[in-house]
Amino acid sequence: MHWFANPARFIRLADKILPLTLPLTVGLLAVGLYLALVASPADYQQGDTVRIMYIHVPSAYMALFCYMIVAAAGFSTLVWRHPLADVAGKAAAPIGLAFTGLALVTGSLWGKPMWGAWWVWDARLTSVLVLFFLYLGYMAIWGAFEDRSKAARAAAILALVGVINIPIIKFSVDWWTTLHQPASLFRADGPSIDPSMRPPLYVMLAAFQFYFFTVFLWRIKGELAAIRLNALRYAGEAPRSASPKEEQP
């Protein structure tokens, strides 16, 4: 872990990984969308509406995955003060927010024709909406503090408090009665999705995963550059300033 603590070393590593993940993302997304929208069969009940599932399920999975990254980064910030942890959390949050939004919107588009309602306040839908607001809150905290380390710590605490929501989202469909169906893919007795419908789902999951790593690394690099820029600016002005901590651009 501490090997990464050197930002320059991390950036060198990221520059080696990115040329691999970027084409993988684009390629998998193209194949996945073709399989999902064209090559896969229609459902016996839902017809072509089932194709929304190939976007919805990977988005929902990524919404949870990103939050686990944000929470792990928060833990590392609070406990080990790892210099890259807060950067990683800050980088992952907007990606998670986007995936959560995508899951909510695609779910809603599916719900109207299938259930007969855009939205219901059952435990699954509500807990995912809470996740959406947790991401927003996390990002708002980052914006609310002038002092970077204070912002990092406050955001980390929110991220860790919010981690309670993750098992609630996952198991809401088992613990309570909901309109949302139980898990189809990640379940103890194997997927309840016909084998002919699994390849597009798996490819889309992989595509979203690689998309995440690509954008995540980009955002970390950008954040590190911003920190460096700030430090340089600060170093340039510091000798003249009486109370350097107060100064703001």
Add this chain to the structure above:
Amino acid sequence: MTALRGQKAWTRKRRRFWLTVLALLTLALAAFLIFRALDEQLLYFRLPSDVADEAPEPGRAFRLGGLVETESLVRLPDGMSVRFSVSDGENALMVHYTGILPDLFREGQGIIADGRLDENGLFIADRVLAKHDETYMPKEVYDAIKERGHPDGATPSGKTP
């Protein structure tokens, strides 16, 4: 001297680690207690058996969920209203609904109805939602399974809707 300082830093990290873990565990316990207390309210719908055990008073809104019993659907002469029986395998309840039913509505399908009981124990629904189960398959597979002799279709019916 540096060794001593290193050890001190390490104990501080270890203390922070366990404090954070303890805080998370406390939080999990608090959440567990809250959700246990709220359990009833978090149920999105009630089954006919729940209604049979403890029927809400007539006029009080609640949601009813269950499977539409096969051959129970009756279209009323006004052309807009339907009656059907919702069952959970043990108990059943008659539902009266006026309006457009969702695409997935059919006999044997899970549904959730918003509404209330009238004085005669008939459930008057304002809205009917179809509940989709977690099974996805192409039509050919469904037909093949059906031909092999599962008249109710291929959906695993072990779970409540």
